Amino acid sequence: MGFFLETLFGGLMAGMLYSLIALGFVLIYKASGVFNFAQGAMVLFAALAMSRFAEWIPQWLGFESLLLANLLAFIAAMAVMVVLAWAIERLCLSKLVNQEGITLLMATLGIAYFLDGFGQTLFGSDIYNINVGMPKDPAFILEGMFEGGVMISKEDLVAAAIAALLVVVLALFFQKTKTGRALRAVADDHQAAQSIGIPLNKIWVIVWSVAGFAALVAGIIWGSKLGVQFTLSLVALKALPVVILGGLTSVPGAIIGGLIIGVGEKLSEIYLGPMLGGGIEIWFAYVLALGFLLVRPQGLFGEKIIDRV
C-alpha cells in the first residue's frame, strides 16, 4: 500500500508538470484557435533563457546574490518571451488570419523548429541547470500508518504549489481583469469581439505572452528538476494527449487531464509494464488519448464539437 501511494504521488507530481505545459496549449487555443505545437519549444526556450541569464547577469553586473540573479533572470526571460510573442504574432500569425486550422498547426510546427534551433544557437546547447533554491531532500508522511511512511519529494510539493498558484493567478486574470474579459470575448467569437472594438492583434500578443509566462514557469520547474536540455521540448509532446483528454478549451481540463495522464502513466508502468515488456510510459498517454478520441472527441471538459466529419 505504501508503495502504491508513493507511485500515486509520483504520478500526480509528474502530471502537475504536464498540466503546466498543457495550460499553455489551452490558453492559446481558446483565444486564437491555434493549436500551438510550439509550446514545447517555448518551454525549452524560456528555460534556456532563464538559466543562462541567471548565469550571465551576475557576471555582467558583478554581484553574487543568488536571489537577485534569479529575480533579474526571471524578468529578463519574461521580457524575451514577450518579445517572442510579439514577433510570432507580427511575422507569422497576423499573416495567416482566417487560414484553416491545419495550416496554422503546420505553421506552429515550423515555429517550434525555428525556436529549437534559435534558442540553442543563442544560449548554447549544453545541459544547464536552474537553481531557484528548491528543496531537494525527500519528506516522509503518514509514518504512523505504514512502516517507514510514504516518501515524497519536497521539490515536487513546491512545484505542485507553484502550479496551483499559477492556475489561480491565471483564473483571476481571466475572470477579474479587463484584459481577461477581452481575452474571453475573443475566445468566444473573433468577429463579435472585433466589432465591439477589441484589437485582435494586441490580444494575440497578450495571449502568446501569457502562454510564454506559463512556459517559463513550466521550464523553471522542469529545468530545476531535470536540467535544461533539448529533451525538454520532447517532454512537452506529452502535453498533447493531456489536452485531448481534458478538452482543448478547458483550463480545469488541462489540470485534471495532466493528473490523469501522470498517474496513469506511472501506475501502468509499474503494474502493466512488466507484462508488456516495460517502457510503456512512452505511448501510454497517446493510446489513452486515442481511445478517448474515438469515444469522446471533445475530451472530459471540452465544449461539444458540433462538426460533421
Next chain:
Amino acid sequence: MLYRENGQFKTSYAADQQIFPIFQERWAMALLLLVAFVVLPLVGSEYWFRAILIPFLILSLAALGLNILVGYCGQISLGTGAFMAVGAYAAYNFMVRIDGMPLIVAMLLGGLSATVIGVLFGIPSLRIKGLYLAVATLAAQFFTDWAFLRIGWFTNNSSSGSVSMARLDVFGVPIESPVTKYLFVLTVVCVFALMAKNLVRSAIGRQWMAIRDMDVAAAVIGIRPMYAKLSAFAVSSFIVGVAGVLWAFIHLGAWEPAAFSIDRSFQLLFMVIIGGLGSIAGAFLGAGFIVLLPLALDQIPHLLGIPLSTATITHLVHMIFGALIVFFLIVEPHGLAKLWSVGKQKLRLWPFPH
C-alpha cells in the same frame, strides 16, 4: 520561345489525357530519365550515390506517399516514420522467416503490412479531423517506436535491438554496389511515381481532393467519406511502407527503431509542405531541398573558409527549416511545385510580354 504549345493539336482522347500534354515537356522528361538511368550511373561517384541520390530518391517516395494523404486528401499525419518502420520490419520478418523470399515480394508485403496499420490508425479520421488526427497519428508513432524496440519477436530476438539485411538480390542480380542499389531504387521510385500520378488524376484522386476541399459538400455529391479517407490512408501508407523497406534494406543496411523516429515524420512533413501540398513533383522538389540543404550548409562555409561546428549547422538547419515552413505557408502554400509551374507559365510567353 522554346516552350510553346501552339501548333500541337490534340486529335484523340488519349492525346488529351496525357500526363505531359506538351511536346517539349515529354522531351524534357525523357531527357531527365535518360540522365537518371544512363548518365548518372556512368559518371556518379560512390559518395553521390550513398549520400545524395539514394536518400533523395527514397525520401521522395516517402514524401510522395505522405503527400497523397496530406496534400490530396487533407488528413494530417505525424506518424509517417511509424508507417515506414512497419514496412521495414514487416519485410524483414518476411525475409528472415520465409526461405527464398524474393526481395520484391517482401517489399510489397511490407507495404501491405503498412497499409493494414495505416488504415487501422486512419479509422479515427472518420470521427475527427485536423489537430485531433495529428494526435492519433502521433500515437501510432510512439507505439511503433516502442513495439519494435521492446517486442523481441519483431526483431527476430536480436540481442542489440538492431537488425540487418545483407546479400540482397533481384531476379538473381545482386544489389550490392552503390550503382545497382541506385538503379533498383530509381526503378521502384519511377514505377510508384507513375502509379501515384495516375491515381491522383483518376476518379479516386478526385474523390480525395473533394474530401480535402470540403467534406460535407463531397458527401452531398455522393462521395463516401469513409471510403475516400480510408483509401487515401491505405495508398499513402502502402507507398510509405515501401519507402521504409527501401530506406532500411538499401540505404541503411542495418537499422534500429531510431531510424524511423518522430524526427523522420516531421522531416517528411516538411518536405511535403516545402515541396508543395498536393503535387507529385512537389514531393521530389521538397525531398531534394531537404536532403541538399544540410549538405550545402556543411560545404559552403567550408569553401568560404568560415568553419562552422556540426552543432551550429544542426541548429542552423533547424532554424532555416522552421523559417521556411512559415514562409512557404504564408507566401506560397503550394510550395516549390507552384513556383515551378509559375515559372513554366512565364516561360510560355517569354520573351514577348503578351
